[in-house]
Amino acid sequence: MKVPLLDLKAQYATIRDEIEPAVKDVFETQYFIMGPKVKAFEGEVAEYSGTKYAIGCASGSDALLLALMALDIGPGDEVITTPYSFFATASCISRLGAKPVFCDILPDTYNIDPGKIEALITPQTKAIIPVHLYGLVADMASINAIAAKHGLAVVEDAAQAIGSASPDGKAGSLAAMGCFSFFPSKNLGGAGDGGMLVTNDDDTADRLGILRLHGSRPKYYHSIVGINSRLDALQAAVLSVKLGHLESWSQGRRDNAANYTRLIAEKGLADKITTPVTPDGYTHIFNQYVIRVENRDGLRDHLAKNDIGSEIYYPVPLHLQECFADLGYKEGSMPVSEEAAKTTMALPIYTELTDEMQEYVIDTIAAF
Ligand SMILES: *Cc1c(COP(=O)(O)O)cnc(C)c1O
DSSP: OOOOOOOOOHHHHHHHHHHHHHHHHHHHHOOOBBHHHHHHHHHHHHHTTSSSSEEEEEHHHHHHHHHHHHHHOOOOEEEEEESSSHHHEEEEEEEETTTEEOOOOOOTTBBBOOOTTGGGOOOEEEEOOOGGGGGGGHHHHHHHHHHHHHHOOOEEETTTOOEEETTTTTTTSSEEEEEEEOOOOOOOOOOOEEEEEESSSSHHHHHHHHHTTBBBBTTBBBBSOOOOOOOBBHHHHHHHHHHHHEEEEHHHHHHHHHHHHHHHHHHHOOTTTOOOOTTTBOOOOOOEEEEEEEHHHHHHHHHTHHHHHHHHOSSSGGGGGGGGGGOOOTTSSSSHHHHHHEEEEOOOOOOTHHHHHHHHHHHHHHHH
């Protein structure tokens, strides 16, 4: 048996009949940039996320960049974020000439530790970017309370978390702005790159709408310097079809996660494998099912030999990346993140995974 980390062909087989006419329709209209498909999909995402506005852009990375541009973040400013995330979470800060300030994570949820944020706040601090890692919303109530006390903006990196929720609402609706990615491996993945910002604030929505169009309004009149970052109409057409399936796909991932956790307990592996947690009142969408084990690299080799895919998210925490060396962090600066980078791994969790495949994965781990 072969169990890949992700099988997008299996998903496509279930929606081919809906995707093909939607794509064909875009070609027939030859309306590729902005236009009705993009506007319609923005409306659908806003409704789905429980926000007033949604603004499409070219990628999740650009969504983060645009969010910080909307906040006027620049040289001299500091932004607090987690070192245990995808690179784009921190690069958006550096690209604007501001300084990323890393805050270690909680060992059970892998999300930013709110208890460690306040000590990092300086007069230069402008914003906090929590990440809803693997599809679990960070402790936004605590983060928002700290931000309010110190007058900081909060931007949610919800790239992995569309549709996930905390007791206070859905990912993206819990702060000034939320950023989604439609990279193909996300729960809502496009046929290429794509991203979206969501917000409840009228002025922020207006500003983001201008910033993604070179800062122009009306066309060819530039009051601010923006970038070219739009969601293609083709992507909007594909994503609009896929959004209709997102709830059931994410439920499928949750069912698979529960199944893994049950199998791990049944096969007597519970003391050797730390399984993901979902705090009370939260809805996890399991963009990844990440376990913690001893001898992680040995286990990954064993799985690979048995045709089972796995991945490390992420092998090098951001504070130890070469490009951030001048920030002065060292091995030991962020011990919880560093330990997670050494001991965690993601197992296949996509919706179309069968019970037999999951049993094979856990049996193969048990044999190791
Ligand atoms: C995927 C991802 C991004 C970037 O999204 P792209 O669409 O690939 O640019 C940012 N942050 C996190 C946490 C991600 O997982």
